[in-house]
Amino acid sequence: MDINKSPTFDGTLKRVRTEVSDSSSSDEESMLSSLTVKKSRVISLDIWPRFLVIESSNDGALQKLSPFAVEKVLQGLAGEPKSVKKLKNGSLLVECSTESHSKCLLKSKMLCNISIKVSVHKSLNSSKGVIRSRDLEGVSEDEICENLSSQGVSFVKRIRVRRNNELVPTNTFIITFDKPLLPESIKAGYLNIPVVPFIPNPLRCFKCQKYGHGQNTCRGKMTCARCGQFDHESKTCHIDISCTNCKGNHFAYSRECPRWQLEKRIQQVRVAKRVSFPEARKLVETKSAVAVEKSYAAAVKVSTTSTSVQTDLTWPDGVDRYQKLSDVEKAQKRAAKAVQMLCPKCP
Template sequence: MSNVSPFLIKTAIDNITPNVQISRIRDGSLLLKTIDQNQAVKLMKQSTLAGEIGIKICEHPTLNQSRGTIHCPDLISLKDEGILEGLKESHVVAVRRMTRITKEKKSEDTGTFILTFNLSQIPLTMDVGFYNCRVRQYVPAPLRCTNCLKFGPKADQCRGNKVCADCAQLYHDNGPCSSKQVCVNCRNEHNSWSKKCPIYEDEFEIQRIRVTEKLPMREARKKRRSQVPAPIFATTTPNRSFAGVLRESLPTHNEQRREHQDRHPAQPTDKQLNEKHEVGRQLPTRPIENVSNILREQKDNTLNTTEKEKPSSHHASKENHPTQTAGISINFQNNMNDTFEKTMDNIMNEKLF
């Protein structure tokens, strides 16, 4: 059917019965999902498609069945054949009883039975003699390897070493394990077979989605990951990989960066060099109070020098040179005031020298 046009297949199926879901499965055949039993009967009567392509339509061996559990201790004494004979009217095609291992390492019946129904959905209740028992959806335990105790592969396909279920180390058949309990899957402190393991709970939810929604395992896992992320667990495992050991031995990015900075110190940029040069050219300024005192002292010294340089002739008198003496004093006083004001302006502008 891989060489047949999908348009031709869709048109031919719709001519037989409409509203049928068509999908291709892994082995190349087509999976048809009908609305009711009448559509299924019409399709199974067909031997050709579009009058020229030979086909064979049959029921899927598992998707048209469902499994549920009932609890009825009164059925423990009966054989499985007798129970199946009494439940045929309820569309039961197979019976399997659930057992448990006692402390004495013996198998014991629990009174719970797994029933396979020839129905796509399990009934809510069913009559077991004069009992009306509730039917619960049966979800199988996640597939687990009995060799490495990891989820997924089977023991005959496992390439790992056999490990102890208590300490997660290599298997040691020397009696009860006295080491600290460590889970192989999540590395928490519990037995590897514990149902409280977060990895087991996650795998069980994937199985529940697969069973209740009748999805392939890959699709069920994908849907579970869209609902919740993968559980986080400790990474300090005794059986570390080569990549994990190498990753721990190598320095981190921050350590490498720090070591590089120590070996090769950063060179100053042009901007930093220019700023440093400008700062070096600036001379230290003096406090304003000290500059004022210095100018005042210079002013007093200049006045004293001027007085000493006055003419000492006895013939000169105040009446003869009133204007010249006063002019010298006034001009000097004005020049000192101008110099003082300019100096103070320069100080305020940080340009003293």
């Protein structure tokens, strides 16, 4: 009798699964699991600091160095970097092209006989995205972060909204990645969830109502968010509404404020182009100034088209205008003669 067949109650033979097939299927599963582990390890190994900050112990020492000398020294350490920029405080922002270059720079202590300190940039080496899924409603933030750590996730925050004076959790999460490039999607168990860039709201000071800083570092006066006047808060204010930023008929924190919309565009450019906040502000304000200049030029532009030119456009090219007028008069006379022939009594 064939070992792969067993008799049934009616005497017929039925093929059954042997131990060999079980072992082969288990081998396939083990191979798939090993590939999954290797893939997760590759993802984790791809995480390394690409943006480094080089600062000197002596203030202003790096600013006196020749850019040619700095370039040669950086190339001699571990190869040519992807980009080098000088910050406002005189430090150098270096974008590394390889992991070995990043490691070598982090170990460096001297640059052109100047004592330096190399550190990882605080914000450019990470990225934030937003995911939305109803299937994650009952899953905690810690569980999501732990299971997505192999994909570069370092922090997870659930967005909560205020309803009836209570904070209600939503199914939207802000995900922080330990890499500058945001992935298009993440694998959360059997789910493939798209990731969209996280664009924060503009930073507004609760003290002076201006944008770009917080109340802890504010040097301005206490300003009301309702009326725009000084030395009182909006909670006890009953004066007419007036925005302190644009003088419009809305609160200072209104999203209808042109200033708020400008600051929001700055945040969008900062996230999309991966630049610093001052650089994004410069790009947006320059673009806005060019748009205003173009609209002003279009408004004050005087048309130089005359009536004679418009009349000329009604005639075919190469035909004298006065000759064309005489032809029209001749046609009118012929039409008048034809009318008289049809109706002799007509004048």
